[in-house]
Amino acid sequence: MKIITKSLIIATTLAIGAQATPLYTKCVACHGTSGEKAALNKSLIIKDMSKADFVSAMKGYKDGSYGKDQKALMKAQVTTLSDAQIEEIASFIVKK
Secondary structure, eight states: OHHHHHHHHHHHHHHHHHHSOGGGGGGHHHHOTTSOSOGGGTSOOGGGSOHHHHHHHHHHHHHTOSOSTTHHHHHHHHTTOOHHHHHHHHHHHOOO
16 A cells, blocks of 8 residues: 555656646745645736746846735745746746
């Protein structure tokens, strides 16, 4: 039974990993596997944002010019991301 359970966990992890950019993995807990959740019931649903708005928000969190309740939390999450990495996450999560 333990082998089956471990196999299912590994398979699920690999399936999610194959679909997501590794940069998005730290976002999943709050925003969901495809950006479908309002983080902590406070944020916008990021999959519904335009790519330009998503990138602008992420860069704004990074430089401190964007955000309300989650500003400090998000700044800590994005501070080490390059513009190219922000674009990569945007391309994965935002489909419009």
